[in-house]
Structures are given as structure tokens and as C-alpha cells.
Amino acid sequence: MSPAPRVRFAPSPTGHLHVGGARTALFNWLYARSQQGAFVLRIEDTDQERSTEESYAAILAGMRWLGLDWDEGPDRGGDFGPYLQSLRLDTYGEHLQQLAADGQAYKCFCSAEDLEGRAAEAKAAGGVWEGYDGKCRGLTGEEVTALEAAGKPHAWRLRTPDEGSTFWYDIILDKLEFQNEVLVDRVIVKADGFPTYQFACVVDDHLMEISHVLRGDDHVSNTPFQILIYQALGWKPPKFGHMPMILGPDKKRLSKRHGATSVQEFQGQGILPAAMLNYLSLLGWSPGGNAKEVMSAQEIIGKFSLKKVGSSAAAFDYDKLNHINSEHIKALDAAGRLALAMPLLEERGWRLDPAWLVHGADTTEAYLGRVLATLGNRFSSLVTLPEQIGFFFSDDFFVDQEAWAEHVSTSEASTLLTILADALEKGLAGDQAHAAGAFDDLVRECAEQAGVKAGRLIHPARVALTGQSRSAGIFEVMELMGLPRTIERLRRAAATA
Numbered sequence: 001m002s003p004a005p006r007v008r009f010a011p012s013p014t015g016h017l018h019v020g021g022a023r024t025a026l027f028n029w030l031y032a033r034s035q036q037g038a039f040v041l042r043i044e045d046t047d048q049e050r051s052t053e054e055s056y057a058a059i060l061a062g063m064r065w066l067g068l069d070w071d072e073g074p075d076r077g078g079d080f081g082p083y084l085q086s087l088r089l090d091t092y093g094e095h096l097q098q099l100a101a102d103g104q105a106y107k108c109f110c111s112a113e114d115l116e117g118r119a120a121e122a123k124a125a126g127g128v129w130e131g132y133d134g135k136c137r138g139l140t141g142e143e144v145t146a147l148e149a150a151g152k153p154h155a156w157r158l159r160t161p162d163e164g165s166t167f168w169y170d171i172i173l174d175k176l177e178f179q180n181e182v183l184v185d186r187v188i189v190k191a192d193g194f195p196t197y198q199f200a201c202v203v204d205d206h207l208m209e210i211s212h213v214l215r216g217d218d219h220v221s222n223t224p225f226q227i228l229i230y231q232a233l234g235w236k237p238p239k240f241g242h243m244p245m246i247l248g249p250d251k252k253r254l255s256k257r258h259g260a261t262s263v264q265e266f267q268g269q270g271i272l273p274a275a276m277l278n279y280l281s282l283l284g285w286s287p288g289g290n291a292k293e294v295m296s297a298q299e300i301i302g303k304f305s306l307k308k309v310g311s312s313a314a315a316f317d318y319d320k321l322n323h324i325n326s327e328h329i330k331a332l333d334a335a336g337r338l339a340l341a342m343p344l345l346e347e348r349g350w351r352l353d354p355a356w357l358v359h360g361a362d363t364t365e366a367y368l369g370r371v372l373a374t375l376g377n378r379f380s381s382l383v384t385l386p387e388q389i390g391f392f393f394s395d396d397f398f399v400d401q402e403a404w405a406e407h408v409s410t411s412e413a414s415t416l417l418t419i420l421a422d423a424l425e426k427g428l429a430g431d432q433a434h435a436a437g438a439f440d441d442l443v444r445e446c447a448e449q450a451g452v453k454a455g456r457l458i459h460p461a462r463v464a465l466t467g468q469s470r471s472a473g474i475f476e477v478m479e480l481m482g483l484p485r486t487i488e489r490l491r492r493a494a495a496t497a
């Protein structure tokens, strides 16, 4: 049996946690959790100009929101720390010394301007510029000493082989091979003494005993160079798996143009973390066969396998995410729905008013619980919920103007609503006002007296009370709204005709 895998998510703290990064983190987490392995969080903050504290905090918050817990990381330590690359500079320095002593790394004195100039010349002459031309490769000891004495700063580059090829068997993309002649001597330590991503990543993946590097396929071009670093240090590379990139619905690279792209934005749009995790898991992976796609994290862990991660790009489908989100909301029990809806009330300052006289609901939570029960599975989105329940909490509720004009603003509706309001005032008292059945009977009596079908009264009453032509059972709505408010709203509506 092979040892338990160790995988990592290694974000650079230069922005929010985006869909691509979240999917990378998720697949590593799923692999670790499904194989009883370890999931390591390492922060790659060696780009001092672009790394920020805010981004670091946002990435951790995004992962916590999704429920992607890590076994080792900057905030919780572990046997292989520190997990912040900026705290590991000595380690990179030691390994650079090893490469320098072996003659595998050399000093390069070319400035950015020098390189730009030579790139332009190469292109003008009809050639290609791969990023470096090996200019400082052959500097003699004296030349190096002279340049240093002249105060010229230098970076360090890896001396890569000119012949042969570098290849690996990618877990997702199969065999990938690059000719060494096209792999240039890239920088491993910059002139400011900081390691490049390539070098720090390899040193850390090795020292942290990472067994599988699972990352986006935008890193495929980095992998051969990284393998050469492993070889130069005399290390065995880990296994690599490159996941296909995520496209927008139009099959172009997913970007702001398409809509939300950061986990934080989806959170703000009422997406549940369980739904986001579920949807992200389907971007490039599928449980196979006719297996259902709406799954809990535990179900996904149970089914996850790297073998089923596909190699073709996945298109982000916002409608499917919303559908999966609604299925996750519907799968919640009453307590779960309540916990989800309660913050929306708090944000709006909506609470139970004792004057509503609603039987058996003496707290806002109890009242909301009853309101949600009348909605049943019509509660499928946090975005539409306030509109669906606002009329229970505030007189300033959403009104469908078309429905109002059609059903309420007519003289017949006005007459019928007044008849009903009068009857409720006289006819319902005490416990009767707390039973939907009593409202039902009374509405039907009023319609009969007025010589119209019950529906001619029910439609205007529904729009008058809820502002909409579709709602939960109208008699339950009346019961939950409470007798005084029901009468008041019917009268107010009658007066608008």
C-alpha cells in the first residue's frame, strides 16, 4: 500500500479566492480527505510587491467558508513549517548555495532592460525569444568578480541541459514531454535575494514531503523547469496532475465579464457554501454514470477519484450553480432553513410585533419558522426570499403592480374587500382568528352573500395582503398575518380602487 498522500494548496496572496483557485484547493482537499492524506496550506508570498495581508485574510476566509479545512498551514503550524514562504528565505538560500557550489546555478548580471533590448533584437531579426539567451552562462570567474566589483546586481539562474527531453506522466493529462533545448535557464533567485516561484515551490514541495502536486493547467509550462530543479538538487519529483482550466459560459476564459468570479461574491449572492463546493466539484470531475449531481461534501469525498478528473476545459454554468443551490436549500430541515433566513431579517430589522396577535409564535424566530413552513419548497433562493416573505414583516412590501391593477384596483374588488374586512371585524374573535379554517369559511360566506365565486374575492385578497398573485395558501397567510393587520390591509387596498 502506498503511503497516505500529502497534497497542498499554495496560493499567492495577490487577490481574492477565485473560482479557479477554489477548485484547485477543493480537488486537493477532496483527494486528501478521500485517501486519509494530509492537506497543507502554503502561502506563496515571495512576490513582495503584489502580496497583501488583505488577500491572505480573504483567501483563508474563503476556504473556511467553503469548509476546506487544512491540516497544516501558517495559522495552525505543523511539522514542516513555517508555511509562509517569506519566513523561509534562509532555507532557499541554503539550497541555492548547494546548487551554486555544484556549478548548477550561476550568477546573471542582465538587467530587465538588457533582456528587453535583446528580446527586441532577436524578434527584429526574425528569431524567437524564449526568455533568456544564456548570455551569463559562460562568464569566467574574473568577469564575475569584475562585474561585482563594479556594483552590478545579479540574479541566479539554473543551468539547464541543452539536449534530451524532460517529461512526466501527468495524472490527468498523461505523458507530457518538452525538449530541453527550448527550456531556458530561468531565474531561481532574484537580484533582491528573494526566490522565484519556481524555486521556492520546488524546495517547499520537497521539504514538505508533498506527494502529489495538483494544480491548474496554466502551470504545465512551469513543470518541466521545476523537474529540472528537482534533478539538480538530486531529488525525486512528486506526481503532477494539471487540471483543465475553467471557462465562461461562452467558452472564453472565465472573467469578470461573465459575472461573479470570487468565492466572496458568490457568498454575497446567497450561494450556500455546500452548494458552491458541490458545484465546484463538478468542474472537471463527475461521479460517473447516472449518479446524482446534488451531493453533500461527505458524499463527494466518498465518490471522489483523480481518475475521473477530465482533461477538457470545464465551462462555468451560473444557472446550474443556482439550481444546485436551490436543491441544497430544499434539502435543509426546518432548523437549517431558519438559520439561513434569520440573518436576512436581522439585516432588514424585521421582527415580530406583538400587535399582530399571532397565536403560538411569541418570538421572531418562532414566527419566521411558521412563515417558512407556509412557503415549503418555494423557498429555494436567498435572493428571492425577502420578496417572498417581506409582506409578513413590513407594510412597505414588494407589490407586483400589474397584479395590483388587475385584481385590486377595480370597483368590484374594492366592494368585496370591504365586505370581507367588515365580516372579519365582526365575525372572527378569540381563537377563531388563529385558525386558517375560520378565515376560509368566512371568505366563502362573504363571496356567497355577494353572489360571486370565492375566487373573485380570493384573488384580490391575496394581492392586497401579499402584493403578489402567487403566495402560500391565502388562509394560512391571513392567520399568520394576524387579524388586525389582515383587516387593515384589506381596507387599505379597498381604498385604492
Ligand code: GLU
Binding pocket: 010, 011, 012, 044, 197, 201, 214, 215, 219
Ligand atoms: N502560487 C502559485 C499560484 O498561485 C502556486 C502554483 C502551484 O500550485 O504550484 O499560482
